Amino acid sequence: MKYLSVSITLKDRKCLVVGTHPQAIRLVHELATQQANVFVVSHQPVSVPATITVLDREFSEADLDDCWLVIAGTGSAAENQSIKHLCDIRRLFCNVIDDVENSSWVVTDQSAEHTVATATGTAGVSDKGRVGSESTTGMVSLVGAGPGDPDLLTVRALSRIRNADAVVYDRLVSEPILALCNPDAEFVYAGKAKANHTLPQNSINALLVELAQSYSRVVRLKGGDPFIFGRGGEEIETLADQHVAFEVVPGITAASGCAAFSGIPLTHRDHAQSCIFVTGHLRDGKINLNWQELTDPQQTIVVYMGLTGLDAICQSLIQHGRSQQTPAALIEQGTKPAQRVLASTLADLPDLVAKSEVAAPTLLIIGGVVSLRDKLRWFQPEHDSS
Ligand code: SAH
Numbered sequence: 001m002k003y004l005s006v007s008i009t010l011k012d013r014k015c016l017v018v019g020t021h022p023q024a025i026r027l028v029h030e031l032a033t034q035q036a037n038v039f040v041v042s043h044q045p046v047s048v049p050a051t052i053t054v055l056d057r058e059f060s061e062a063d064l065d066d067c068w069l070v071i072a073g074t075g076s077a078a079e080n081q082s083i084k085h086l087c088d089i090r091r092l093f094c095n096v097i098d099d100v101e102n103s104s105w106v107v108t109d110q111s112a113e114h115t116v117a118t119a120t121g122t123a124g125v126s127d128k129g130r131v132g133s134e135s136t137t138g139m140v141s142l143v144g145a146g147p148g149d150p151d152l153l154t155v156r157a158l159s160r161i162r163n164a165d166a167v168v169y170d171r172l173v174s175e176p177i178l179a180l181c182n183p184d185a186e187f188v189y190a191g192k193a194k195a196n197h198t199l200p201q202n203s204i205n206a207l208l209v210e211l212a213q214s215y216s217r218v219v220r221l222k223g224g225d226p227f228i229f230g231r232g233g234e235e236i237e238t239l240a241d242q243h244v245a246f247e248v249v250p251g252i253t254a255a256s257g258c259a260a261f262s263g264i265p266l267t268h269r270d271h272a273q274s275c276i277f278v279t280g281h282l283r284d285g286k287i288n289l290n291w292q293e294l295t296d297p298q299q300t301i302v303v304y305m306g307l308t309g310l311d312a313i314c315q316s317l318i319q320h321g322r323s324q325q326t327p328a329a330l331i332e333q334g335t336k337p338a339q340r341v342l343a344s345t346l347a348d349l350p351d352l353v354a355k356s357e358v359a360a361p362t363l364l365i366i367g368g369v370v371s372l373r374d375k376l377r378w379f380q381p382e383h384d385s386s
Contacts, residue, residue, distance in 0.1 A: 001101055005108055010036035013068040018059045018083055020044040020179045021097045022167075023187050024073025027107065028052060039063065044179055061086055069105070073097040075175030098189045137244055138165070138216040140208050142232050144225040144251015148174040149261075149335040152252050160249060165215035168207060172223025172361060174336065186215065201231060205238035212244045223361075225253040229279055229304045253277075255302040258334030258363045262341045263377035264370050271368035272300040280306030280313050280364065287312055291320040300367035307362045311350045317366065318346055327370035332362045339381045343373055 015031050017024050017040045025046060031038045032049045040046060041055045041063055048054065055063075059079075064070065070087050072080035072094055080096045084104075087094035093105040100106060141160045146152035153161075161167065161181040169178065171191030181187075188207065190199045199207075211218045226232030226248060239246045255277055259266045266275040274296070278289055280303040287309045294301055294317060306313055310330070318324050324347035332340045344352045346366065 001103075003106060003108075010034045010069060012037055014039065014066050015069045015071070016041070016063055016067045017071045017073060018042070018063070019072065019074030019080075019097075019175070020046045021073035021075065021175065022178050022181050022183045022185070023097050024071050025179070025183045027071055027073075027095075029183065030107075036069075044176055046179065047183075059083065064090055064092060067092055070094040071097065075178070138212045138214070138218055139245040139247070140212050140218045140220060140236075140239055141247050141249055142220045142226045142236055143222070143249040144230075144253075145169075145173045145177050145221050145223055146252040147224055147254045147257030147335045148172075148177075148333065149257070150174070150176045150180060152257060152335060153177065153180070154249060154251065156249050157251060160217070160219050161221065164217050164219040166211045166218045167221055168204065168211065168218070169221040170223065173221050177221075181219075181221075185219075186211075201234060202238075205235050208235060208239060209242045209244055212239070222251070223254070224257070225251045228253045228255075228277065254304060254334060254361070254363050255365075258331040259302075259365065261335045261339060261379045262329065262331050262365075263373045263375075263379070264329060264365055265372060265376070266300050266302065266365075266369060268369050268372065271298070271372070273298050275300040275302065277302045277304065279304050280309040282309050287316070289313075289316075291316050295321045297322065297326070297368070300365065300369050303364035303366070306364040307353075307358065307360060310353055310364065313364070314346045314350050322346060322366075326366060327368060328364065328366045329370045329373065330358065330362050330364050332358050334361075334363055337381050339379065340384045341373070341377075343370060 010031060011034060013036055015036045015038050017028055017038065020042045028038055028040060028048050032051055038052045039055060040048060040052060041059045043056060046054060064086060070092055072083040074080055084094045084096050084102055095105050096102045143157045143160050158180065164182050164185045166186040167181050168188045168190050190204045208218065208220055220235060222230045222232060224230060236246050276299060278301065280287055303313060324345060326346045328346050328349045329341055329343040330349060330353055342352050342356055
C-alpha cells in the first residue's frame with residue numbers, strides 16, 4: 001500500500017472511533033489533543049478524556065454522518081471490514097486497526113521514520129517507554145491471558161499488562177483484555193499478520209529479543225496458559241539464549257475455563273480418574289495421536305485445536321475401543337458471552353457440529369464427565385439456547 005504523507009487539522013471536526021482496541025484508544029487521546037470532536041461507539045467501558053463522547057451501543061451507519069475521519073477498532077476483522085466498506089462508499093478515510101492493507105489512512109511518527117503500529121503492526125512508534133540507553137535490556141513477561149473473560153486474568157497478569165511498555169499479542173487474546181493493557185504501550189500483533197498467515201515463530205522469538213532492547217517492560221500476551229500448546233517454551237528459549245531477562249505468568253488454560261463455564265468437571269470420582277490434554281492439530285493432513293493411550297473409559301480427553309479433525313478424532317476413538325455412546329462436547333468461544341456448547345456422543349457429535357456453523361476457538365471434551373453438564377451447568381450466555 002502506498003501512502004502520501006500529509007498533515008491535516010481535525011480541530012472541531014467529527015472523528016468516529018468504533019471499538020476499544022488499545023491502539024484505537026491511543027488515537028482517541030491523540031485526537032483529543034488536536035481538539036477534534038471525537039465520538040467512540042462501544043459497549044466496553046473505556047477510559048478517555050471528558051471531552052470525548054462515548055456512545056454505549058452498537059455501531060450504526062448513521063454514525064458516519066458528518067464525519068471527517070474514522071477508525072475501525074473493534075475486535076472483529078469482519079466488523080472492521082464492513083465499517084471500512086461503508087466509509088469507502090462515502091469517500092471517508094478509515095484506519096482499520098491491525099490491517100494496514102485495508103486502511104485508507106495510517107498515522108506516521110513525528111520523526112517520520114516509522115509508520116505507527118496502529119495500522120501496520122510493526123514495532124517502533126514513539127519513544128514512550130523505551131529504555132534509556134540502547135545497551136540496557138528490558139524484561140519480557142510471558143503472560144497467560146486466560147480463555148477470554150477478562151475477569152479470569154490473574155492479578156499478576158493484570159498488573160503486567162497495565163504497566164507494559166510493549167505488548168505482543170495474538171489472535172486468541174480477547175478485545176476486553178486488550179482494552180485493559182496500558183493504552184500508551186507499543187502494540188504488535190503477532191497473530192494473523194497478513195492474509196491469515198501467522199508471523200513465523202522464529203520472527204516472534206526474534207521480535208521479543210529486539211523489543212527488550214528498546215523497552216523496559218515487554219509483555220508477550222498469549223491466550224490461555226503460555227505453556228499449554230502455546231509455544232511459550234520456544235519463545236523464552238530464545239530469550240534465554242540471548243540472555244534477556246524473562247518471567248512466566250501462568251494463565252487459566254482453555255480446558256479449565258471451558259470445563260468450568262460449561263459445567264463439565266474434568267475429573268470426578270464416578271467418571272474419570274485422569275484427564276489428558278492432546279492437540280488435534282493436523283500435520284500433513286493427519287492427526288498424530290497415540291490412540292491406544294486414549295481408550296481408558298475412565299479418562300477424560302480434552303482436545304485443543306480439534307475442530308478440523310473432529311470427524312477423524314471421533315472415528316478413531318471408536319475404532320480403538322471407546323464406546324460410541326461416550327458423551328462428548330464441543331465448547332465454542334468458552335467463557336465469553338458468545339459461548340455455545342454442543343453436547344452429544346462420540347458417534348453423533350460430528351453431525352451436530354457440521355450443521356451448527358461453529359466458529360473457532362473451540363475445545364473438545366470427551367468422557368463420562370460430559371454427562372454431568374445437565375445437572376451442573378450454571379453459565380447461561382445470551383446465545384446458547386441448548
Ligand atoms: N495456550 C492456550 C491454547 C493455545 S492452542 C491455552 O492454554 O488455552 C489454541 C486452542 O486453544 C484453540 O484451537 C482451542 O482449541 C483452544 N481455546 C483457546 N481459547 C478457547 C476458548 N475461549 N474456547 C474454546 N477453546 C479455546
